[in-house]
Amino acid sequence: MANEELKFDTLKIRGAYNSAEHNYAASVPIYETAAFDLGSAERAGNLFSFSELGFIYSRVGNPTTNVLEQRVAALDGAAGAVAVGSGMAAVTYALFNVAENGGRILTTPYLYGGTIDSFKKIYPKFGVGIDKSENFHNPEELPKDIKPDTKAIFVESISNPNAVVADLEALAKVAHDHDIPLIVDNTFATPYLLNPIKYGADIVIYSATKALGGHGNSIAGLILESGKFNWGNGKFPQFSEELDYTLRDSEGKSRTFLEVFPEAPFTWRVRKNYLAYFGAALSPFNAYLTLIGIETLSERIQKQVENTKKIIDYLEDNDKVEWIKHPFAKDNPYKELAEKYVPKGAGSIFSFGFKGTDEQINKFLNTIKLFNYHTNVGDVRSLIINSPKTTHGELTREEQEFSDIAPNTVRISVGLEDPQDLIADLDQAFEAASKNN
Numbered sequence: 033m034a035n036e037e038l039k040f041d042t043l044k045i046r047g048a049y050n051s052a053e054h055n056y057a058a059s060v061p062i063y064e065t066a067a068f069d070l071g072s073a074e075r076a077g078n079l080f081s082f083s084e085l086g087f088i089y090s091r092v093g094n095p096t097t098n099v100l101e102q103r104v105a106a107l108d109g110a111a112g113a114v115a116v117g118s119g120m121a122a123v124t125y126a127l128f129n130v131a132e133n134g135g136r137i138l139t140t141p142y143l144y145g146g147t148i149d150s151f152k153k154i155y156p157k158f159g160v161g162i163d164k165s166e167n168f169h170n171p172e173e174l175p176k177d178i179k180p181d182t183k184a185i186f187v188e189s190i191s192n193p194n195a196v197v198a199d200l201e202a203l204a205k206v207a208h209d210h211d212i213p214l215i216v217d218n219t220f221a222t223p224y225l226l227n228p229i230k231y232g233a234d235i236v237i238y239s240a241t242k243a244l245g246g247h248g249n250s251i252a253g254l255i256l257e258s259g260k261f262n263w264g265n266g267k268f269p270q271f272s273e274e275l276d277y278t279l280r281d282s283e284g285k286s287r288t289f290l291e292v293f294p295e296a297p298f299t300w301r302v303r304k305n306y307l308a309y310f311g312a313a314l315s316p317f318n319a320y321l322t323l324i325g326i327e328t329l330s331e332r333i334q335k336q337v338e339n340t341k342k343i344i345d346y347l348e349d350n351d352k353v354e355w356i357k358h359p360f361a362k363d364n365p366y367k368e369l370a371e372k373y374v375p376k377g378a379g380s381i382f383s384f385g386f387k388g389t390d391e392q393i394n395k396f397l398n399t400i401k402l403f404n405y406h407t408n409v410g411d412v413r414s415l416i417i418n419s420p421k422t423t424h425g426e427l428t429r430e431e432q433e434f435s436d437i438a439p440n441t442v443r444i445s446v447g448l449e450d451p452q453d454l455i456a457d458l459d460q461a462f463e464a465a466s467k468n469n
């Protein structure tokens with residue numbers, strides 16, 4: 033059956049895989065090989081001129097990794113996908129691919145700490161400008177921040193660590209009115225809770241390290257494209273004008289990415305330029321682990337969303353908690369957007385304000401037993417961390433303020449354990465922390 037006819041829960045287990053093409057192996061095999069034999073001089077010629085698509089070298093493509101790419105593309109309704117070695121590689125390759133050669137990215141204050149810090153340290157040195165707008169809550173004001181060389185709008189659909197929800201439809205409209213794409217980091221939501229392409233996103237990014245893989249065992253990233261954006265609109269000569277000799281036809285004539293890959297020029301260009309030459313390839317083994325994780329994506333996220341609700345209920349009744357930032361916590365300003373974009377739940381990652389001194393926060397973290405104290409999120413295990421000192425510790429206090437990260441922020445990522453055990457663990461740690469002084 034074609035992918036389009038199958039529902040999400042079938043695709044997550046069977047999408048993009050035909051066992052008959054893999055010695056009838058029921059589980060996707062791990063192709064641990066650096067290179068693939070070319071077979072004959074004629075076939076080599078065909079592969080290198082793209083008249084035949086096939087695997088050549090695992091830095092640019094591998095059959096295990098390819099199933100992962102095509103499966104996630106099916107889950108998100110994407111026309112193309114490329115897997116890379118980490119979520120950071122996915123963010124960087126996607127943004128460089130669109131804004132290289134002096135372009136600018138318009139973005140929000142509400143982003144993953146590594147993304148914010150790379151925007152400050154790396155992008156300007158590669159000639160890519162970053163503009164952080166405060167107008168993301170008023171998309172009608174956003175056009176003021178778009179400059180002639182702005183090449184994309186970039187947001188997280190549900191942000192790290194405070195779960196700010198982006199109004200994707202409104203942002204896509206602003207982007208498209210200005211002939212630029214909307215790029216969405218959908219890591220926290222996963223394709224189970226939200227398909228950004230449905231709301232007009234042109235490029236979708238994942239850190240598959242997080243909830244997509246879900247088992248905290250491998251670093252992985254993905255870039256998807258909708259196939260709907262017009263890369264030939266004159267603003268993106270790298271797709272429509274730049275002639276590339278590695279894309280030559282059988283007569284040796286150089287071609288553009290848009291000519292050779294009209295359905296998915298963006299991900300093919302990431303693959304052939306950034307993955308090939310910056311080289312952050314995903315190992316087939318980690319692609320396999322990610323595929324295994326995706327097989328239970330819906331079941332995991334459903335239970336994590338349920339557990340999250342119970343933990344938020346507990347924290348809302350706790351006098352040592354100053355505030356909770358999750359769209360479905362009391363009086364959260366993003367509730368309406370969350371009801372529209374993530375009706376099945378706004379994920380299992382949120383933050384709360386610890387009412388107490390720094391010493392008490394430390395005591396609380398040191399006394400937690402079940403929650404792992406570390407930087408990952410979206411794991412089957414519940415995790416906890418003091419973001420301003422760790423995941424967002426690269427940011428100065430002013431930058432943290434701009435990103436709405438209070439000094440007493442504690443981030444929780446809720447796993448699959450029994451919620452009563454998790455609540456009891458939090459309770460004993462709050463108790464211990466309050467006894468400290």
Ligand SMILES: *Cc1c(COP(=O)(O)O)cnc(C)c1O
Pocket residue numbers: 118119120121123144146147188192217219220239240241242251252253409
């Ligand atoms: C973790 C994360 C990243 C970076 O992904 P890695 O796989 O750790 O490189 C990017 N964006 C968001 C929202 C993240 O949470």
